[in-house]
């Protein structure tokens with residue numbers, strides 16, 4: 001990288017100055033990572049030895065001298081977080097977890113690297129083994145996750161003080177992470193928010209898959225980070241002393257820190273190091289043997305001599321006393337129960353009752369509001385009842401209606417605020433929300449236009465894959481947004497989102513459904529949610545109070561037929577109103593109809609067969625209405641069902657003109673039914 005040209009900042013020799021003798025030892029300890037990594041990749045006959053071998057030295061300094069953790073208690077809330085943004089280097093993390101003595105990570109797991117059912121998946125997967133803080137692999141996500149974690153840390157520090165919350169978030173990122181656009185969103189936000197406890201370690205090896213990074217990029221990464229408000233420094237990533245000095249300086253920084261560690265990819269493999277050949281393929285038996293010689297590592301595969309393992313295990317226990325002291329502080333802290341409640345992820349005791357009361361209130365005189373407004377009103381209640389929520393929007397606060405009454409902004413001057421102005425950084429926002437949720441103690445929600453879920457999608461997919469509670473408030477959910485036109489009108493997005501496993505896609509039709517969907521989203525601790533909300537006002541469909549959360553069933557009959565029905569209309573969100581109008585026309589025309597509201601297809605699919613059969617019915621005339629593409633609706637209306645919706649992109653115009661133009665009206669429903677009957 002041309003960042004070579006930037007003069008490394010001179011670092012003061014630090015108190016952590018490592019003696020020559022100790023440096024030699026550290027090299028041997030780092031070689032344990034190298035050996036385990038190259039051997040595991042060799043055994044699996046797949047994987048990435050280059051990063052672990054290159055980053056072993058600086059990772060050893062970090063994990064044995066700086067990182068605050070206790071391998072015996074991977075969930076200690078005040079531990080430092082370590083995110084391997086360059087997730088292909090997973091063997092670095094797995095080797096470390098084993099060496100440090102994390103119970104889940106046995107030698108046997110390392111021997112089964114990348115095998116089905118092992119904890120040592122190709123890329124680190126959150127939840128597979130303790131010590132994996134997030135799922136990584138899609139490059140750049142980790143940097144943005146780390147930003148979210150660092151935000152959570154500062155916020156909880158503001159709430160609970162240094163005694164309970166004061167830890168660092170480290171991210172190890174490579175060339176790939178830095179070429180990805182998401183890194184720009186993440187680092188500019190972190191610099192702006194002055195997240196001093198965030199430290200990015202750049203594995204600056206100048207190599208990616210195609211060869212030298214200079215083939216495709218010539219960014220001065222130091223200058224780039226500096227421009228974004230970070231402290232920056234460059235060190236020789238194999239010089240443990242220099243790394244220690246840089247890390248020490250970063251501990252005291254009042255800004256986030258970027259440490260570019262110049263490394264040689266595949267360090268120790270004599271013929272392949274420094275080349276892309278070590279990036280993502282086993283070194284080969286011969287080169288592995290030569291690497292052993294070069295490194296002076298004379299032990300057989302997966303064998304770690306006792307003295308070396310002892311050193312590592314002791315490092316894994318380093319934080320124990322600090323953790324115990326922290327536990328004592330927690331026990332004595334007056335905010336203990338609020339803190340532990342927040343960490344548990346549970347909703348407050350009276351939450352359901354609060355929501356029920358609010359629903360009762362709404363049912364007294366159901367308002368005609370856009371669901372984005374109903375969502376804001378719901379948030380006025382939720383954000384008072386649930387102190388853990390942290391809201392935000394990617395610069396569409398007045399459109400997404402995500403800021404509830406009295407909410408203060410989260411700023412560098414006031415980390416106690418609960419509302420994050422993410423700026424126009426949708427992808428960064430979504431990935432930061434993953435980091436917030438993973439950190440624990442907070443429940444993130446954030447907004448943008450539904451059409452820009454495309455800009456968030458890689459992070460939404462990861463929320464779903466990890467099974468975490470992130471709530472996406474996605475407004476302007478159809479052509480109903482009007483004049484902004486087809487660039488802003490989602491048509492394929494609901495289908496695309498419904499295709500993501502373990503993701504709730506909610507499209508409520510009125511104020512009461514909006515409350516119910518919010519409640520479900522908050523209750524879903526292991527599933528992220530999308531709330532697709534309208535810009536336009538809607539007539540209420542739910543006119544009376546029901547104690548039951550009807551949206552929890554995914555679909556339910558919202559308007560029954562007085563006579564035996566001949567037609568059934570399924571609709572979601574803004575089109576439920578059209579469905580109810582269409583029912584009136586059909587009833588008049590002698591075709592008794594009923595209406596099923598479908599706020600969540602994914603929840604409906606989870607219902608019993610008996611319930612589904614009852615809701616689906618057996619009417620011959622089957623209609624689906626949604627101002628979006630037909631995908632998914634065939635399940636309910638059949639291949640020969642009538643679908644009233646979009647068949648292509650929308651258009652710029654007034655909403656009053658757009659719905660008739662695209663044939664999404666009650667009249668069109670009647671016409672389509674009549675045509676079919678002819």
Ligand SMILES: Cc1ncc(C[n+]2csc(CCOP(=O)(O)OP(=O)(O)O)c2C)c(N)n1
Pocket residue numbers: 050051086088089137138139173174175176177180203205207208209265279
């Ligand atoms: C978003 C994304 N795009 C592409 C890939 C495939 N990929 C994995 S590693 C890699 C190259 C990364 O280079 P670098 O970060 O420098 O890693 P190094 O070769 O130094 O280990 C690519 C393109 C990916 N994992 N994620």
Ligand SMILES: [Mg+2]
Pocket residue numbers: 174175176203204205206207208
């Ligand atoms: Mg690289």
